[in-house]
Amino acid sequence: MKFLQFLYRRFRDHRLIDLGAQCAYYLLLSLFPLLIFAVTLLSYLPFTFMELYTFLKTDYIPSEVLQVVEDQWTFITHQERTGALSFGVIFTLWTASLALNAILRSLNLAYHVTEERGVILSRFMSIGLTIVLLLVVLAAFLFQIIGDQWSKYFAVESIFYNSYIFRWLLTSLLLFAVFLILYLVGPNLKLRLGEVYIGALFTTIGWQIATFGFSVYLDHFNNFTATYGTLGAIIALIIWFHLTSVLLLLGGEINAMLKEDID
Template identity: 50%
Template sequence: MKEFWRRFQEHQLINLGAQCAYFLLLSLFPFLLVVIAFLSYLPFRPSDVFLLLQNAYVPPGALEVVESQWNVLTADTQPALLSVGALLTLWTASLALNSIISSLNLAYNTTETRPFLKERGIALLLTIAMFFVIIAALVLQVVGVHIRDWLQLELMLFNMDLVRWSLTSLMLFVVFMLLYWTGPSRTLRFRDVYIGAIAATIGWQVASYFFSTFVSRFADFSATYGTIGAVIALMIWFHLISLILLIGGEINAMLKEKNLEKEAV
């Protein structure tokens, strides 16, 4: 624990989390644009998307920002966006993952040796992976509700919610595994990254739940920040989950360093 705290301070994770949160906010709306364009081909309603966000414990204030921007984008979005324009939009959305990758390199005390296009390509692929996690989670959510209604068993409500939550957590774990495995500019194995991925998945779900509960019951950001209160809530949530992702990377880097020391003895 003492070693982790030393790394936490030395690598300035609070500041790096704020940097990642900024790029997450910058990437959010281009990412939403692609999601909206893709969903135009699928039988999903906006309410399905917002229910998914609620199940992921997105804070109410943050949800308001996403919903309002969603309404603006859906007024003008055309299916044709799934073309070169979508790729350019995803490239912009990958800025957040690129920022996290840079932070992971710092955790391993390594410099970026990969070509620029390869590094950005990895960030782009991870962004696409996150995109398909959202789509898969939507499918699970809608299918789960239909199965429950078809069985006409109210007792299934809790079980189906638990199944959907578990599967969403599993998909988050897979994405975090890919992030921690391919993100740093060094060769890593599954056993080098799975502990941090587990910690990040648990941290994401627990922290998001408690922050969402806090915002909905106690905090009123609009009273302090006025009309931008919802944006502030979104930024704080982004900072929180970014910090959790970076902590997962630090855990992996710390354990990798310990293993190398043991092998050297």
């Protein structure tokens, strides 16, 4: 009980709601550049966006959120390969790293440390993390493709690879790996896996519960399109980004509290 009281105090004192809103803004700002980068990256890989989209699509992610991503992807892929777009691909990682840069600053606040890695090094670290996180997603997708090919080669039914349970387990492991990487290398201090896995586990479970609940709320109790018109999907996306950011920062606070107890 005392742990929850201390956690709430840190939640309030560090203004995680406000920091989450800041991170949500940068996530929204980074979405379009990330999709541009993904268009370029997928052109070198043996699968299409729709295959990856089907893999990432789960029942608990709000349909409004998925619709925004799909619409933006369609818009990007139908643009002519102009010099402006090529320049955008080169510049995109710098812009896409804005969200991670904001998250890293917030994680430093949780540990009461200042960012001493310099502006350039910090930004390149954010860019590197952005690339790593994208590669984790693609690696998980390739794992499923290899599994399907293996089952076909040995004439085995691929029920395990295509089942909802397997997809959920793979998504959970993917999320856990992403959060573990962020919590391990994000703050400006040396951390061990044993000091960050609790927060990563909390964020993984909490994110799935929160997004499932938000999806149910949108489907049965509210309709952002009726309230906000054509902006409804964008509003839903912003709220979902906010929920994700707050949970991510809360997981960092949990890790910081546990480290303080150990020290």
